[in-house]
Amino acid sequence: MTKFGTSDKLSHQLAYDASLAALNNADINFNKIDAVVCSTIEWFFSVEKQRHFAGMLSSMFRTNKPIIRVPGGCAGGGHALWVANQLGYDNVLVVGVEKLMTCKSDAILDEFMMAMDSRWEQTEGMIAPASAALAAGVYLNKFPDTTTDDLAKIAYKNHSNGFLNPKARFYGKKITLEDIKNSKVVASPLRVMDCSISTDGAAAVVISNDKSDIDIVGSDLSTGRLAPFESKDMTTWDGTVITRQNALKQAGLIPQDINFVEIHDAFSIVELMAYEDLGFCKKGEGAKMIRDGVVNLDGKLPVNASGGLKAKGHPPSATGLSQIYELVEQMRNEAGDRQITNNKVAMAHNIGGVGGTVTNHVLKRV
Amino acid sequence: MTKTIRWICEKCDKKWIHPVEKCLYCNGDIKKQIGTNLKVIGVTKVHAPSPLHPIVPYNILMLGDENGNRMPKKTIKDYNVEDSYEDKADSSENTVAVVKIKYDFYEAVKEALELMGDVEVNENTKILIKPNLAIPGYSYIGICTNPRVLAGLIQYLIEKGAKKENITIAEQSFFVPLEKIAKKSGIDNVIKKFGVNYVDISKTEFEEKQEREFTFEVSKIVNDFDLILNVPVIKTDMIVGIDGAFENLTRFLSKKTFDELAKDPKKAVSALTLLPKIFPKFITIGDASIGMQGNGPGMNGVPGFYNLIFAARNPVVHDKAVQEVFCLRKLPYVELAGKLGFGDISNINFTGNELESLRRDIKQPIGSKLIKN
Numbered sequence: 001m002t003k004f005g006t007s008d009k010l011s012h013q014l015a016y017d018a019s020l021a022a023l024n025n026a027d028i029n030f031n032k033i034d035a036v037v038c039s040t041i042e043w044f045f046s047v048e049k050q051r052h053f054a055g056m057l058s059s060m061f062r063t064n065k066p067i068i069r070v071p072g073g074c075a076g077g078g079h080a081l082w083v084a085n086q087l088g089y090d091n092v093l094v095v096g097v098e099k100l101m102t103c104k105s106d107a108i109l110d111e112f113m114m115a116m117d118s119r120w121e122q123t124e125g126m127i128a129p130a131s132a133a134l135a136a137g138v139y140l141n142k143f144p145d146t147t148t149d150d151l152a153k154i155a156y157k158n159h160s161n162g163f164l165n166p167k168a169r170f171y172g173k174k175i176t177l178e179d180i181k182n183s184k185v186v187a188s189p190l191r192v193m194d195c196s197i198s199t200d201g202a203a204a205v206v207i208s209n210d211k212s213d214i215d216i217v218g219s220d221l222s223t224g225r226l227a228p229f230e231s232k233d234m235t236t237w238d239g240t241v242i243t244r245q246n247a248l249k250q251a252g253l254i255p256q257d258i259n260f261v262e263i264h265d266a267f268s269i270v271e272l273m274a275y276e277d278l279g280f281c282k283k284g285e286g287a288k289m290i291r292d293g294v295v296n297l298d299g300k301l302p303v304n305a306s307g308g309l310k311a312k313g314h315p316p317s318a319t320g321l322s323q324i325y326e327l328v329e330q331m332r333n334e335a336g337d338r339q340i341t342n343n344k345v346a347m348a349h350n351i352g353g354v355g356g357t358v359t360n361h362v363l364k365r366v
Numbered sequence: 367m368t369k370t371i372r373w374i375c376e377k378c379d380k381k382w383i384h385p386v387e388k389c390l391y392c393n394g395d396i397k398k399q400i401g402t403n404l405k406v407i408g409v410t411k412v413h414a415p416s417p418l419h420p421i422v423p424y425n426i427l428m429l430g431d432e433n434g435n436r437m438p439k440k441t442i443k444d445y446n447v448e449d450s451y452e453d454k455a456d457s458s459e460n461t462v463a464v465v466k467i468k469y470d471f472y473e474a475v476k477e478a479l480e481l482m483g484d485v486e487v488n489e490n491t492k493i494l495i496k497p498n499l500a501i502p503g504y505s506y507i508g509i510c511t512n513p514r515v516l517a518g519l520i521q522y523l524i525e526k527g528a529k530k531e532n533i534t535i536a537e538q539s540f541f542v543p544l545e546k547i548a549k550k551s552g553i554d555n556v557i558k559k560f561g562v563n564y565v566d567i568s569k570t571e572f573e574e575k576q577e578r579e580f581t582f583e584v585s586k587i588v589n590d591f592d593l594i595l596n597v598p599v600i601k602t603d604m605i606v607g608i609d610g611a612f613e614n615l616t617r618f619l620s621k622k623t624f625d626e627l628a629k630d631p632k633k634a635v636s637a638l639t640l641l642p643k644i645f646p647k648f649i650t651i652g653d654a655s656i657g658m659q660g661n662g663p664g665m666n667g668v669p670g671f672y673n674l675i676f677a678a679r680n681p682v683v684h685d686k687a688v689q690e691v692f693c694l695r696k697l698p699y700v701e702l703a704g705k706l707g708f709g710d711i712s713n714i715n716f717t718g719n720e721l722e723s724l725r726r727d728i729k730q731p732i733g734s735k736l737i738k739n
Contacts (some may be wrong), residue, residue, distance in 0.1 A: 109416040121381060123466045123673050125412060125426055133410035134428050188411040229436040230383055298451040316699040
């Protein structure tokens with residue numbers, strides 16, 4: 001994967017860099033690739049002015065092989081990996097890329113808002129942080145033991161991890177718990193530092209039928225409605241629960257078998273809800289996971305060792321594949337200062353929209 | 367009134383937030399479920415501006431109804447969890463109702479009319495509806511009144527007791543045969559569906575009416591009805607600023623009068639200001655479902671997704687509200703009408719949605735010598 005942050009490269013250049021790195025890492029060249037699955041959103045406001053990304057990759061890769069573009073919102077990367085798994089080819093290159101930082105922040109808010117229902121939500125001002133904030137409000141009312149301090153601790157934990165990740169947007173940048181608690185409110189009760197950081201970036205993965213040191217033992221994609229106000233319980237996202245159940249069933253595992261996780265922490269509350277929806281604790285007990293240090297880098301179940309979307313950064317279509325990159329680095333003991341010791345079985349959880357598309361991948365070191 | 371809407375299969379109880387006609391699972395018929403007893407179950411105060419919502423802070427309420435359904439609602443006013451949420455209907459002259467369309471045009475039109483105090487209709491009420499069919503255009507580009515808005519309005523009137531035989535759609539075009547426009551816009555399908563009457567105003571008799579220095583030839587058709595519903599599509603206009611309540615009335619005039627006024631834009635504005643004086647009282651239902659921005663009102667304009675219905679008893683109030691919501695420059699005819707006492711534009715009462723929660727930029731019409739910054 002490329003470093004996440006602000007890049008002067010264009011989408012296809014970032015995708016090329018990540019793809020080259022993935023091919024080198026897999027020790028094969030492009031001749032052996034049967035198909036490419038790519039994901040990118042193609043932002044309306046971007047000054048890139050480039051559409052038909054599959055065609056562009058054909059030019060970059062000098063190939064006539066099938067290239068399938070999968071736009072899955074913020075779950076584009078996970079979605080692309082799931083599609084690649086269904087294709088039946090021997091070797092597939094999966095690449096996700098986003099060039100987001102050519103858009104102004106209000107334009108980015110507007111673009112992200114287009115993942116909400118146009119008539120019910122967009123016209124009511126439902127920017128993405130507001131949607132998460134409403135879920136947070138309902139959660140905090142329902143489980144009054146949980147406080148905004150717990151949410152701040154989740155953000156702090158991810159910043160602490162991102163501080164150690166050379167590929168992260170916040171690598172080497174110290175963020176204190178007080179910085180998080182004192183940051184501006186975006187949509188109450190969520191503050192700026194409860195929100196993930198938009199970045200440019202690309203990530204790529206090669207999957208193969210050949211023997212490898214890491215297997216994908218569970219891969220699931222499910223959908224969970226565009227508008228979260230439709231769900232039975234606003235503190236649970238069905239897509240997260242269903243993909244977890246299906247992926248673990250495929251793997252023949254239970255949640256307690258998972259050693260570490262990359263969770264889609266678009267907002268601190270989303271990570272908290274995912275602790276519960278992914279089956280790592282009971283409903284309403286997510287805060288205990290962060291208070292007791294269970295999800296810290298040295299905890300029983302490290303979550304977002306990479307820094308997550310919060311501190312590593314969130315180039316939407318690249319995020320899901322960057323999670324796989326982190327799992328693989330950790331499993332190969334190549335994660336440097338943030339290396340996890342109990343690292344045999346891991347999970348990647350990627351969300352598009354506000355739970356509208358969810359993927360779950362379970363990886364196991366052979 | 368603000369309401370939740372769901373579409374539910376009568377056979378298997380599957381539920382949608384989007385209108386469907388048949389159930390995908392059992393092919394069952396669909397019934398509508400409306401929730402009106404709304405309570406606040408969540409609140410967030412948003413501090414981040416975005417292009418469609420530039421004024422911050424604003425609140426988004428998560429409302430829950432008696433059926434367990436939810437919907438978000440933007441408001442400037444502060445609420446707490448457990449508070450009731452209710453819009454207040456107001457039939458005063460300075461009220462404008464502004465309603466967001468939740469996919470269902472009938473419900474939106476009904477809500478807008480109810481919020482402005484509703485219309486009195488019975489089986490004998492003769493109703494004249496005046497859409498905007500001035501220029502040919504498909505329904506999705508904001509040139510003509512949206513046929514779905516018109517259909518929603520007619521359905522509502524019939525449900526209130528009006529007879530289809532007593533409902534007449536009337537319009538004329540000074541440029542293109544009216545049948546061509548009705549067909550292209552899809553309005554002809556609405557007329558056929560409901561079996562209502564259809565009149566080309568150019569083929570009616572006209573009478574002279576004098577107002578100040580102007581002599582207007584006005585279609586006599588306006589004298590034949592108990593209720594006139596003016597249903598313009600909200601468009602920017604390079605000459606007068608907005609095609610709204612006032613401009614839509616011009617096609618009750620003869621072509622001769624229209625051509626004379628068109629020769630001198632300044633005089634046209636003065637004449638436009640006087641139009642409400644020469645017609646019987648009417649109600650305006652502004653169709654801003656898909657409107658127009660930029661150099662309208664023709665093909666040089668740009669369609670705009672506004673998703674709103676306006677309703678007002680006073681056309682000055684209606685057009686001033688449109689100008690304020692879309693942050694357009696002051697409209698000379700509205701300002702003049704205000705000065706002449708045709709409507710209180712300094713004190714407009716918004717219901718359904720507050721002005722500050724609706725305000726957003728759209729592309730201004732550029733090039734009008736009449737409209738100054």
